[in-house]
Amino acid sequence: MSESLEASLRQLAHDLHVDVPADLEAAVMARVVQEPASRPRRLRRWIAGLFLALLGVGAVATPVGASILEWFGFHGVLVVEDQPPTTAEPTVPAEPQGLSLQRAGTLAGFTPLVPAELGAPDGVSVSADRYRVSLSWGSGADTVRLDQFEGTLDPVFWKMVTDAQIITIDAGDALWLPTPHGVSVVADDGSRRRLAPRTAAPTLVWTQGDLTLRLEGDQSLERAIEIADSTD
Amino acid sequence: MISADDEAALVGRARAGDPDAYALLVRRHAPMAMRTAALLGAGASAEDVVQEALVKAYRSLDGFRDGRPFRPWLLRIVANEAHNVHRSFVRRAAREQRMIPPELLDPAGEVVQREDKERLLRAVGRLPDKLRTAVTCRYLLELDEAETAVVLGVPRGTVKSRLSRGLERLRTELEAVSPDQEAGHV
Numbered sequence: 001m002s003e004s005l006e007a008s009l010r011q012l013a014h015d016l017h018v019d020v021p022a023d024l025e026a027a028v029m030a031r032v033v034q035e036p037a038s039r040p041r042r043l044r045r046w047i048a049g050l051f052l053a054l055l056g057v058g059a060v061a062t063p064v065g066a067s068i069l070e071w072f073g074f075h076g077v078l079v080v081e082d083q084p085p086t087t088a089e090p091t092v093p094a095e096p097q098g099l100s101l102q103r104a105g106t107l108a109g110f111t112p113l114v115p116a117e118l119g120a121p122d123g124v125s126v127s128a129d130r131y132r133v134s135l136s137w138g139s140g141a142d143t144v145r146l147d148q149f150e151g152t153l154d155p156v157f158w159k160m161v162t163d164a165q166i167i168t169i170d171a172g173d174a175l176w177l178p179t180p181h182g183v184s185v186v187a188d189d190g191s192r193r194r195l196a197p198r199t200a201a202p203t204l205v206w207t208q209g210d211l212t213l214r215l216e217g218d219q220s221l222e223r224a225i226e227i228a229d230s231t232d
Numbered sequence: 233m234i235s236a237d238d239e240a241a242l243v244g245r246a247r248a249g250d251p252d253a254y255a256l257l258v259r260r261h262a263p264m265a266m267r268t269a270a271l272l273g274a275g276a277s278a279e280d281v282v283q284e285a286l287v288k289a290y291r292s293l294d295g296f297r298d299g300r301p302f303r304p305w306l307l308r309i310v311a312n313e314a315h316n317v318h319r320s321f322v323r324r325a326a327r328e329q330r331m332i333p334p335e336l337l338d339p340a341g342e343v344v345q346r347e348d349k350e351r352l353l354r355a356v357g358r359l360p361d362k363l364r365t366a367v368t369c370r371y372l373l374e375l376d377e378a379e380t381a382v383v384l385g386v387p388r389g390t391v392k393s394r395l396s397r398g399l400e401r402l403r404t405e406l407e408a409v410s411p412d413q414e415a416g417h418v
Contacts, residue, residue, distance in 0.1 A: 005403055009356075009371035012349050015338040018267040018370065021279050025258050028286040033251050111316055171362060172390040210308065210385030211316055232361070 074154055090180040090201040092143040092216055093134040095123030108133045110150055113211060117230035118144065144217030144227075148212055167221070170229045174206035204228055239302050258286055264373070265310045268383075271338065272365060274314040281317050285310040288390050298306060304375070304382035311365070311383050355405050361396035361397040370395055 105111045107126045112133040114121065121135035136145040165176050180199050204215045204224040208231060215224055245253035265285065269278040289309045296305055337349055356367055369380040370391070377395075381388040 003408075005399055006350075006371065008352055008368070010351055010374070013372045013374055014270065015349060016267075016336045017338060018270045018278070018336060020262045020266050024262055024266075024279065024283060024286075027253060027283050028290075029251060029255050031283075031287045032254060032290045110312075133305065170360065172304060182316075207386055207390075210312055212243050 044061050045089070085180075086146040090199045090218070092141075092145055092201050093136075094123040094139050094143045095125050095134050095145065099126065101135075104133050108149075110211065112148055113146075113208060113213065113231045115146065115215075115227045115231040117227045118146075121146075141218060143216070145216045146220065147216075148211050150212075169204075169206060169223070169225050171208045171231075174204055174225075174228065176224070177203045177205070178221065237246060241300060243293065243296060243298075243302055243378075246290070247296075254290055255301070261306055262286075264303065265306065267371055268307050268310045268369075271312045271368050272314040274317055276393055277317050278314075282310060283311045285313040289314070301379070304379040307373075307375075307379075308383045308385060312385075351412050352395075352402075354407070358405070359398055363394050363401060365389055366394035367398040367402070 043065050045069070064202070073093050101112055101114065101124055105129050106219065109130070109131075112124075112135065114134075118137050121137055122139070123134075125134050125137040126132070127134070132149040133148055134145060134147045136143055138144060165178075167176050169176050177200075180201065199216045201216050202215060202221075204227075205212070205214050206222075206228055207213070213228070213231065215227060217224075235245055236319070238259075242257050243268070246257060264280055265282045268351045269281040269285070270361050272289070274281040280330050292309070296302070337346065356364060356372070358364075359367060365384055366380060369375045369383050370377065375383060380390045384391065391407075394406075
């Protein structure tokens with residue numbers, strides 16, 4: 001069986017039949033013609049621009065470890081080496097209350113994931129460009145936040161770290177940034193401007209489906225993995 | 233055979249607001265879209281999932297990058313939609329329910345082979361989500377690794393590792409579970 005498993009799967013594929021409903025095309029087209037052609041979406045391809053910006057602010061644009069391509073695997077998060085290491089006290093901003101998860105999902109166009117370990121979030125927000133959903137739990141020094149967005153190659157966060165490690169969680173590879181590090185968020189209006197950098201608490205970054213998730217809080221790697229693995 | 237140029241031209245026309253061009257794209261890709269939805273676990277909602285995905289794809293045509301293949305881009309929208317539906321009504325507790333329905337199997341096959349195939353199908357369905365979707369895309373939907381990476385929205389390296397872990401797990405499971413034991417499981 002074992003050496004022919006792939007062959008068995010392919011054979012299985014040939015034996016699986018899925019019919020196309022007769023009225024599918026008509027149903028789709030009836031809905032499509034009712035609306036104007038797709039709304040324009042900004043192209044967000046400014047990796048090169050960000051690199052230049054990095055050089056401009058004096059950061060050394062050396063990817064930590066392996067190749068830069070690997071980091072781009074964590075869509076939307078660009079990691080560069082920082083010199084010298086950040087010493088400032090990390091802050092984890094909480095999100096305001098009032099927005100429902102469902103509404104946030106409608107605005108952003110994807111269903112935000114919520115880790116079962118953390119339960120319903122205390123705060124929910126959607127960035128002005130409707131690209132990123134941020135959830136937070138707790139307040140003050142205990143705040144844990146989870147930012148998520150649909151993955152593209154375009155950096156949304158970029159981080160300056162001195163140590164980072166690739167670990168494996170249920171969702172696959174994840175990037176663990178154990179020490180306080182600088183983090184900049186690309187401006188909500190999609191311009192190349194960066195928001196003022198802040199010092200971030202330990203962070204775990206991973207991708208799940210087509211979302212990139214970034215979990216930040218003053219917690220251990222074990223706890224971060226527990227939370228990440230409960231996200232489904 | 234559909235050429236890439238032809239496809240790009242259709243996308244261009246559809247984006248410019250030509251419904252006939254989009255209808256043609258729908259017709260071409262509907263079979264694979266339905267297959268993707270059904271095999272990724274949309275079950276009875278496959279038709280709704282595909283309809284929703286095709287409407288969403290139309291709305292997002294501007295986000296489609298010229299020069300990229302259209303099929304994986306579209307299937308990714310289908311896969312996301314299937315995943316959303318799946319998540320809304322099937323929770324962890326009901327994992328067993330979301331397997332690929334064996335009714336999709338060609339009834340003409342020999343009985344002995346059919347048992348093996350159903351067993352394999354159930355084993356795939358029992359894989360953890362990440363491994364299941366990778367194995368399904370690569371082997372049951374017969375996408376290549378690059379397409380699988382696009383459809384699942386993960387790096388290619390992740391696809392490779394999920395595939396090898398998925399196959400490994402299938403081997404272990406198929407060797408460990410005899411048909412007799414499995415009867416009680418289902």
